[in-house]
Amino acid sequence: MLCNLIVWCGRRAKQDESLVKRIKVLLIMAKAQVLYDFTAEPGNKELSVREGETITLLDQTVGGGWIQVQNSSGQSGLVPEGYLQVVGDIIDSWSGAEAFTHTQQAAQDDGEWDDEWDQQSEGGYHVDGNGEEEGGASDRSTHTSSMKISLNKFSFAKGPSPEVFLLAQPLANRERLPVYMGEVGPVWLYPATPLHCVVADPKKESKLYGLKSFIEYQITPTTTSRPVNHRYKHFDWLYERLLEKFGSMVPIPPLPDKQVTGRFADDFIRMRMEQLQVWMTRMCRHPVVSLSDVFQFFLTYRDEKEWKAGKRKAERDEMVGPMIFSLIEPAAPELEPGDVxxxxxxxxxxxxxxxxxxxxxxxxxxxxxxxxxxxxxxxxxxxxxxxxxxxxxxxxxxxxxxxxxxxxxxxxxxxxxxxxxxxxxxxxxxxxxxxxxxxxxxxxxxxxxxxxxxxxxxxxxxxxxxxxxxxxxxxxxxxxxxxxxxxxxxxxxxxxxxxxxxxxxxxxxxxxxxxxxxxxxxxxxxxxxxxxxxxxxxxx
CATH class of the missing domain: 1.20.1270.60 (Arfaptin homology (AH) domain/BAR domain)
Known part of the structure; x- marks a missing residue:
């Protein structure tokens, strides 16, 4: 995604070439510390790493929740994104936080940020597998899934800190997420009627007078029985929003990955549709995720205008990361830290x-x-x-x-x-x-x-x-x-x-x-x- 940002900057902000240069430095020189041991599977182009090891990030646009890295011995391969913590080994004095602030300001100055970003992301950066990225001459599946690195992950600071929630001011007039005591212990409040949706009827569509083609899927929820259409990049956007909002307490499974070639082949489209169905079914079965505003919006928007407005509203959501715990109201006695x-x-x-x-x-x-x-x-x-x-x-x-x-x-x-x-x-x-x-x-x-x-x-x-x-x-x-x-x-x-x-x-x-x-x-x-x-x- 940062590569896309560089191209966007080149097209939209030629007057600030230093911005592009600095982001390139941030991209190339980034280091990361391994948080957990990871053992590579044979034949999957993965790299085994150990907790505490420092590695170099080679490619953060691989997708599927993976990052291509290189260890101190010069060996390279793929490692799960969640197993790494980016550190500030940057030779440029311009911090990642400044970069994020600068690009956010650029986004606010240009109302077409989202659309232009999506257009460029259709280009064709490479990843091994069978997934898909719509548009462009080359795009990108395995059993992993789609992932784009969020801009705030390039702040080169540590991961989510619990202090954000532990020391936050009490919130008033907010929605609540109750936790009840069931036969097996604490449980979520499940809806009386579970949500289901069907992913079907894939169709090849195009825009820009046929220069960009993509597959659009029809998603029909049981709540409305009214189908909505989404491209793969829309699923990717939803994944990013759910990961940002609920990722501190709910494991959000990765999407099927992007595809380089053969993305319009019948067998691939059928397989992609099956994988998206599995992913949507998993999300529908979660009582918190399925009832969230962003997920319901994804299933119920009515037109392009409502889609764009809803996207921007979801991207401005403040109840993300550890702050999501502010909404929790357990109907049970307080636990001792040792029990926790x-x-x-x-x-x-x-x-x-x-x-x-x-x-x-x-x-x-x-x-x-x-x-x-x-x-x-x-x-x-x-x-x-x-x-x-x-x-x-x-x-x-x-x-x-x-x-x-x-x-x-x-x-x-x-x-x-x-x-x-x-x-x-x-x-x-x-x-x-x-x-x-x-x-x-x-x-x-x-x-x-x-x-x-x-x-x-x-x-x-x-x-x-x-x-x-x-x-x-x-x-x-x-x-x-x-x-x-x-x-x-x-x-x-x-x-x-x-x-x-x-x-x-x-x-x-x-x-x-x-x-x-x-x-x-x-x-x-x-x-x-x-x-x-x-x-x-x-x-x-």
């Missing part, structure tokens, strides 16, 4: 173990898929051809009664070749859905470390409260308020944990039932074919 720390650690251990388990299952699944579409069907084909070759040898004997045996041998050979074809097609019928579900949960789990890290940082701040009182930085009332707000954060984390677990149990029950049913049907079909071949042989 224990809950946070317990959640971190579970999610880390689940992430490891998903990584192993994905590796095994990828290996099995390759075997099913490569060597395994070839083995069945070789067996079938061997039977047929032997039948040819038998038929050359011209011995009376030979035809019955040779015909049966040929039928057996053909059966094994048919089985080879079945083996090739089977992963798409069952393993595909298992892999997609695990990839989706991998994205969800990848968004959790920053959330738990924020909670841990808040706990540390509350522990320091007594020292801050002694130093005169806060008073006793503010200390008690910090403790109470930490408790609210903990109830939020627990409500999110319970939402995550209930969805996990439902999703894995569903996908495992589908997988095992398809597997049982598959092997039953093979057994039926083998029994059919068996009946071709006479009993002596």
């Amino acid at each position: 720390e224990h809950i946070c650690e317990q959640y971190s251990h579970f999610t880390k173990a689940m992430e490891d388990g998903i990584r192993e299952l994905l590796n095994v699944g990828h290996t099995h898929w390759k075997r099913c579409t490569g060597p395994l069907p070839k083995e069945y084909q070789r067996i079938g051809r061997a039977f047929q070759t032997l039948s040819t040898v038998f038929s050359s004997s011209r011995y009376p009664g030979e035809d019955t045996l040779t015909d049966a041998m040929i039928a057996a050979g053909q059966t094994y070749e048919e089985i080879a074809q079945m083996v090739t097609q089977q992963p798409q019928k069952d393993l595909h859905f298992l892999m997609e579900t695990n990839s989706e949960y991998r994205g969800l789990l990848g968004a959790l470390p920053p959330i738990t890290a924020l909670h841990k940082a808040a706990g540390e701040k509350v522990k320091e409260a007594e020292r801050l009182v002694c130093a005169g930085k806060i008073n006793h009332t503010e200390k008690l308020s910090m403790k109470q707000r930490l408790s609210s954060m903990s109830y939020t984390l627990q409500a999110e944990m319970n939402h995550f677990h209930s969805n996990r149990i439902y999703d894995y029950n569903r996908v495992m039932q589908l997988y095992l049913q398809e597997q049982a049907d598959f092997y039953q079909q093979i057994a039926d074919k083998l029994r059919g071949a068996l009946r071709q042989f006479t009993t002596l």
Whole structure:
């Protein structure tokens, strides 16, 4: 996105060339510190990094929640954005905060900022995978998702600080997000009628007299039954807004990534539509996200004028980041900081173990898929051809009664070749859905470390409260308020944990039932074919 900013500046602010030069310096010289260990998966162009390691940012426009980096040994690869914290290793004295302020002012001076930004983002920066970026000659999917670095991420300051919420002034006349005590502990308030939406009817559209083409999808929510149309970049905008607003307490799964080539192919459009459906379904199932103003606006806007006005309103939302906790009202007693720390650690251990388990299952699944579409069907084909070759040898004997045996041998050979074809097609019928579900949960789990890290940082701040009182930085009332707000954060984390677990149990029950049913049907079909071949042989 910063690359787009440079181009925009070149077109819109030629009079301030120093702005462009300084932003380029910020982009090229940026360093980051690794917040959590990350182990690369083989074949995915990822780079393993360790907590505390300092790396160089090479490309922040990759997308899908990934950033291309280089370590001190000169090795480069992709690392999840949420695992990094940008640091101020900048040779230019102009700070990132100044850059952000300057570009914000430029945006305010030009009402077409959003549209011009979107036009340039359609250009064609590169990323490996199968996703999509509409417009331009080249645009950009894997099982990860779409991401653009927000401008405020280039401030080269530390990530969201819990102090923003812990020491904030009380808010009056604000919406509230209640947390209730259920059978399993703190839970969100779920709507009486769950929201659903259908992503369908993709159509190729164009603008600028056909110079820019894109795919537009129709989204129909159950609340209105009135379809709205959105391009991929609109989904990307929604992802950014949800991440900014709820990312401190809700894991926002990444979108499918952008596409370089083949984005108008029928197979890709079908796959992209399925992935967007999965993403929208996940968002609809979250009681906080689905009822938020920005999500409802995305599903209910009526025309282009309302869309532009709603976008700008959402982008000016002040209740973002840690401030979202100001809206939480738990219907439960205040927790002690020690209890909060224990809950946070317990959640971190579970999610880390689940992430490891998903990584192993994905590796095994990828290996099995390759075997099913490569060597395994070839083995069945070789067996079938061997039977047929032997039948040819038998038929050359011209011995009376030979035809019955040779015909049966040929039928057996053909059966094994048919089985080879079945083996090739089977992963798409069952393993595909298992892999997609695990990839989706991998994205969800990848968004959790920053959330738990924020909670841990808040706990540390509350522990320091007594020292801050002694130093005169806060008073006793503010200390008690910090403790109470930490408790609210903990109830939020627990409500999110319970939402995550209930969805996990439902999703894995569903996908495992589908997988095992398809597997049982598959092997039953093979057994039926083998029994059919068996009946071709006479009993002596």
